Amino acid sequence: MAGPVNVATAVAAEPPAPGTNYRPALTLLASLFFMWGFITVINNTLLPHLRSVFDLNYTQTTFIESVWFIAYFVAAIPSAFLIRRIGYQKSLVVGLLTMAAGALGMTLAASIPSYGVTLTMLFVIASGITLLQVAANPYVAVVGSPETASARLNLVQALNSAGTMLAPGFGAYLILGRSKSGTALAGTVLTPAERLADAQSVILPYILVAAVLIVLAVVIARFPLPAMGAAANRATAAERKNYSLLRHRNLVFGVPAIFIYLIAEIGVANLFVNFVSQPDIANLTHEQAGRYLTFLWGGMMVGRFAGAFVMQRIEAEKVLAVAAVGAFVVMTITTFTHGEVAMWALISVGLFHSIMFPTIFTLGVRGLGPLTEAGSGLLIMAIAGGALVIVQGWLADKFGLQMSFLLTVACELYVLFYALWGSKPTGELPPPEVVK
Template identity: 35%
Template structure:
């Protein structure tokens, strides 16, 4: 397959990065929206992230088996179908007014995203020379950053409808409160209906286009090797740990930003929701673009170390400051953490050969950090403050720092 033959498949794969980035970055809007609608604690509202990211733990290995047996294209189509089904389930979830139904719909969406990410991340990195794998994956992930900018802005204007104030709500009867909050909760129907329809159209495109099936380099006996053989690679084990903590940090910072901004910065919910897009999302996007460009001159692992150190410092500022300085600190974290996921991923699957698909599954499986670590931050926030909760992402970035410093190094295995 020539370089030109890779172009259209690469464009289509990159579109998937945008779509899952968009739905993920509606979560920072959903969390405060559902928190108000169902009168939840911060820990209970964090179950939104738990429902999404626990799916990565449950589905990552089955996704790897699908890719191993049926190939990348089949995995992409299955993932898109689950994505669409989960989006459409938001309509009955809003109708029934059950928080658990919302969590179930999010879980199904995330099962689809797990399969998509298990397929698309290695596929993007393998569509070309391995020397430029990190650059190529960061380029695709830049569209994930674009989604991180657009989704909160769009979501805050559609989902966070101007309802009654908390003061007005407190003067209502219980039944009136329930009707008012139910009306606000139903605002999720339209965006998820539109999202599901778009995903169905993309699924149809993938059904009819021809994608090259990338074959990783094999050696004798590789076809009989499985997950345990993949785990024999030390740098893969490090990558799994680093990705667990990185995704946990990313979810803590982005998904709980609205709650942080209303507390530490003084924004109201809609201001915070919009800033999650044009502030945090745009910082994430610009950071991804600049970081991708810098990788032409700086080794990916060195850039990962530098950015990790900066993120640790900025998290400390986010814990200790309020107002404008606090806002600058968390926005800086969004900028400097932007390259971490694709860089950890590409370094983690480097030189895995026929273990690549299993290695990819294991790294995707480690995204479960996004389910568990925000619960820790939510708990700390409930017993102290959301600013003190930033100790969680601070520790996470220290683990990423260790991976960039030494854990990424490939040790040859038999």
């Protein structure tokens, strides 16, 4: 999933000197978006692997992803305090080293092996990603001239999607492809020795990830990133007393829209491999199914480029409504059909999901004026909705994996409601002045 781009809370940079070349800094920062997208989506191939290693039910499997998104909620505010204390550049380094520590901890969890240690280390990795998101977004917004800020933000979003698209192939080859459970058909029972060998197959991938993160941390620590100037869009306490976030319908319904959408996106991605591996769907091994996951995330990348083009000509809420209807249709097909029809319907939902997060986010802060910063913070914390993927895991255990996608269908209906009515702004305020 792409991180929210919070332009309203960005920090204004000093005006660029004539002839200043910010491309190296932007390239380096874009690599961070790529890496956290890449590492987040490795979970989609890791979950079916851990389900086999620890003999988990779907509730226990999806709880792993819930822990990941709980970290967003828990670590967001501490991350902001840390940035205020040590600065943005040092915070980027701390975030990368935190992720590296969690990745190395995954090798410990694999050596034992331990479900509890695995949960702890994934929480550590996600906390590092949260710190990166809070610190990196303002940098991307201000590196270079203000006139090209939008293009820069779209670029890093696309690179985040590139990371999510490439990660399934990495996970399928180095995790699922090197394990007994990943290369066997659904229903194969593993011996204790095979489970131990499978658990240890994640050691090499996470050592490689940790090494890349440490190198990035060293590079960023030594790189002369642009200096940050005065804060932008900072309304005084007296101004804030005159306004109320509750008067803005687009925000009030936008926060649950982000929360609910994350349930849909994360549920589809994390149960994809298990779903298409079933005999009555595609009857694939987990390794083969992991390769098809690339198409799901690739569709999201293509959809973001297409959406950015279309929304220059058509209102964003109309595009969001069409996407919600499309997602509702293909998820209904996924739930009630079988074979490759169901598999490709599930893959195609990535195309419709692609524009949902950034569009809901943008519509949610529309017209907030001096309250934009507070409203943006609420929308960012709503990312924790991904933690409720455990509800779909419970439904899968209770009613079957395929029927559990009815929860996704219901989520698409709420997004449609938001596009048609909930996103209409009320109590619009003039935009705040940007302080340079």
